[in-house]
Amino acid sequence: MPVVLDVSAAEDPRDLVHRAVQTLAEGGLVAFPTETVYGLAASALNADAVQRLYDVKGRKSGQAFTLAIRSVEEALDFAPCMSPLAVRLARRCWPGPITLVVDDDHPDSLVGRLPENVRKLVVPSGSLGMRVPAHALIMNVMRLAVGPLVLTSANRSGEPEALTGADVVKSLGDDVGLVLDDGRCKFSQPSSVVRVRGQSFQILRNGVIVDATLRRLASFILLFVCTGNTCRSPMAEALMRKRFADRLGCRLTDLEERGVMVMSAGIAAMAGGHATPEADQAVRAWGVDLAHHESQPLSDRLMRFADTILTMTRGHRDAILSQWPDAASRISLVASNNSDIGDPIGGPPELYQRCAEQIDQQLADWMQRFDMSMLPLFPAV
Numbered sequence: 001m002p003v004v005l006d007v008s009a010a011e012d013p014r015d016l017v018h019r020a021v022q023t024l025a026e027g028g029l030v031a032f033p034t035e036t037v038y039g040l041a042a043s044a045l046n047a048d049a050v051q052r053l054y055d056v057k058g059r060k061s062g063q064a065f066t067l068a069i070r071s072v073e074e075a076l077d078f079a080p081c082m083s084p085l086a087v088r089l090a091r092r093c094w095p096g097p098i099t100l101v102v103d104d105d106h107p108d109s110l111v112g113r114l115p116e117n118v119r120k121l122v123v124p125s126g127s128l129g130m131r132v133p134a135h136a137l138i139m140n141v142m143r144l145a146v147g148p149l150v151l152t153s154a155n156r157s158g159e160p161e162a163l164t165g166a167d168v169v170k171s172l173g174d175d176v177g178l179v180l181d182d183g184r185c186k187f188s189q190p191s192s193v194v195r196v197r198g199q200s201f202q203i204l205r206n207g208v209i210v211d212a213t214l215r216r217l218a219s220f221i222l223l224f225v226c227t228g229n230t231c232r233s234p235m236a237e238a239l240m241r242k243r244f245a246d247r248l249g250c251r252l253t254d255l256e257e258r259g260v261m262v263m264s265a266g267i268a269a270m271a272g273g274h275a276t277p278e279a280d281q282a283v284r285a286w287g288v289d290l291a292h293h294e295s296q297p298l299s300d301r302l303m304r305f306a307d308t309i310l311t312m313t314r315g316h317r318d319a320i321l322s323q324w325p326d327a328a329s330r331i332s333l334v335a336s337n338n339s340d341i342g343d344p345i346g347g348p349p350e351l352y353q354r355c356a357e358q359i360d361q362q363l364a365d366w367m368q369r370f371d372m373s374m375l376p377l378f379p380a381v
Contacts, residue, residue, distance in 0.1 A: 002174060004165060007033070007137065007182035016180055017140045024145055028177035029053055031154040031168045032141070034133040035186045036097045036208060037161040038154040038168050040176060041068060041138070044122070045147040047115035053150060054121055056175040058157045065121050066099055066129045068151040070142050075130050078148075080106040084307075084374050085218055086196040092217050092305050095134035097191040097208035104128040122150060131191060137180060153190065163188045199376050218376045221261045223306035224334070225316050229266030229295035231279040231345055231352065232312045236334060236359050237264040238288040243367050252288070259376035263306075265298040267319050272296075278349050282356040303327055307374070310366070313340035334362045 010016050020030050024042065027049040032039050040057070042049035044067065053065070069075055072090045076082060079102045082090070086102050093100075104111055104123045111123055122128065131151065133139065142149060154162045155171045162168040165181025192207035194214065201218060203211060222240060226233035241262045245252045248260070255262070275290035283290060296302075303309070303324045309331045311317040317331055334341055341358055344351040 002031075002169060002172070002176045002179050004169060004179045004181055006165075007180055013137070013140075016137065017144065020137075020141045020178060020180060021144045023178045024049075024141070024149070027052075029056065029175070030141075031162070031165070031172070031176050031179040032133075032135070032138040033165070033180060033182035033185060034135045034138060036133075036189060036191045037163060037185055038165070039068075039133065039138070039151045040154040040168075040172070041149040041151045043145065043147060044114055044118055044150045047117050050115070050118045050121060050150050053152065056156070056172060057152050059152070060157070062124050064124050064127070064129055066131050066151045067122055068138070068142065068149040069130055069132055070139070070148075071132065074148070075100075075132075077110045078130065079104060079128055080108055083196060083198050085199045085201065085376055088220075088307060089194065089196065089201070089214075089217055090130075090132075093209070094132035095139065096132070097134065097187060099129050099131040099191045099193045099205075101127050101129045101193060101195040101204065103197070118150065127195070129193065135182075137182065161190060199373060201376075215259070215376075215378065216256075216261075218378075219256065219259045219261045220375050221263060221306050221308075223302060223309045224262075224264040224312075225267060225298060225309060225320065226264070226312040227266050227268050227316070227343065228273070228345070229264055229269035229297075230273055231276050232341060232343065232355065232359065233264035233266060234275045234290050234293045234295075235279050235283050235352075235356050236310070236312075236363065237262050237293075238283045238290055239286055239356070239360050240363050240366075242286055242288050243363055247367060247372070257378065259378040263302070264293075265296050265302055267298050267316055269295045269297045276345065276352075278344070278347075278352040279356075281349060282352040285353075285356075286360070300324075306330065308332070310334045312343075314338070315340075334359060334366075336362060336365050 027046050042053040154168045165179050168179050187208045190207045192209040193205035195202045195204050224233040224236040244260050273295035275293040280290040344355040
């Protein structure tokens, strides 16, 4: 029988991590709990271990194994030509229950450094599946292990997925060296497998994340940021939504169905506040309004999801970078000449009108600069 370690009974979880790392380094197979189903893993650098994983699984020839990795940055090491949509889904969904399948056609891919038989099992037909599991145990193991893991569900082909450690033992018996038993998996269903080509995606296997959710996760998100999220950034949001709708030839209400989400937030905003009446009146000249706007503070989630972040001032940009330095490549000022757009708060209606006009002039320039091929290929509604 395999060694089964009860995660909940461990005095120090680090002992489990070190035991798993050692087992993998010695060429053994380890069954891990994940947020979906239990997974069976081998070190991707150990050709014999991966071959044994293949034999134990009993999978048909040509069916690829998944590469378990640690981050979006590591994904780009293995698939340097990931499309903007693939990177967007990875940034928003990982760690999480989605396996992304992308083309493996770059000469600098680290796949080329894996043992030959491992490459054949991970990339049998020119595409690579990658996943970052959302379970602390396997993530901690990968942080200490050398190289990625080859991962598959911890059951034999054709049998039900293992949802508990006991299921793993029943299915695999002595063919697995170590089972880390953390009870029933959170979702208890497989990850969604999504094939991404360019700016379109196809669900290859239904799982935790359904099609409607994937469409939202695939959308291009533009985020405007000011201070209180009651005048400048809401005006920019409303005006840019109109420009995108005009460019795509759709109604404002259909914009999200076309894969575009325009949002706004404030670095010192209170949640649920209304736009100032002056800001609402100013944008009505363009046929839009702020009647339903609710202010929101800038958050980790917004920063992780946004593809492009446009700030009203250099101070806003610097404040964001001090807290989220990794977002530097996605942050710019609204004004193309690197100048600030002044705050009209407390001023007369004419000041708000001039501010809206200044913002709209800059947005016209941004619409020319935006690469519309960045948008997901969703059909017109």
